[in-house]
Amino acid sequence: MKATVLAALLLAYCILAACTRSSPNAQLVQADSLMQKFPDSALHFLEKIRPEDLNSLEDRAYHALLLTEVKDKNFIQQTEDSQIRIAVQYYDSIKNIPMQAKSYYYWGCIRRDQNNHPEALKIFFTAIAHAKKISDNKLAGYIYNNIANLYLLQRLNEQADSIYQITERLAIQEKDSNLLADVLSQRGMIDINKGKEYYSEAEQKILLAFKISRHIAQRSLMAKTAYSLSLLYGRMNMGKEAVEFA
Structure with missing residues (x-):
């Protein structure tokens, strides 16, 4: 009898969990699908989503990453990193390497825009380590390009050019x-x-x-x-x- 009750409770819990789980949020997935071709529309869409209305840590991290990414694609300078840190901490905690690579990349971009070049370089190198693990050559190209740009700003022309050469090869490989x-x-x-x-x-x-x-x-x-x-x-x-x- 006890075993039957326990099994029934376990089944009820599984059904409840399946019904209430909302991640990944459909609105966030839709915004992500707009990101490449229609970044202005994606920005408008994401700005209407309030983080407090999202039901899970996964969704809040996803929202934070997408919002940072879409602002970057719309050439909006960002100097506040509280949002992207939510994404970094979450994806680090679950060891999601593809999302770690992206979140560290955009965190580095914010540090770059803050003119905190040493910290930006440190974060970009962490991003490139993650991107290499999953062979994301397209993202790696953009990370290397940012690293080279920062070297160039410091007038380290030889170091910059060596990194640009890596970037060039990746851009050709990815037809970017x-x-x-x-x-x-x-x-x-x-x-x-x-x-x-x-x-x-x-x-x-x-x-x-x-x-x-x-x-x-x-x-x-x-x-x-x-x-x-x-x-x-x-x-x-x-x-x-x-x-x-x-």
């Missing part, structure tokens, strides 16, 4: 035109700063970056690469070309 154009532009600027003997290499890299940015209609990259070419042609005493790209 946006990342490839950006890294080629950065490497070209390093070549410009090396001096006249590197101007030809700089021109090749930046012209290719300009062509890619035009092909994918990435206006901010077009402006960036056109500026770099104008600067380069000015230094090469090619006034007509310098004015054209300016």
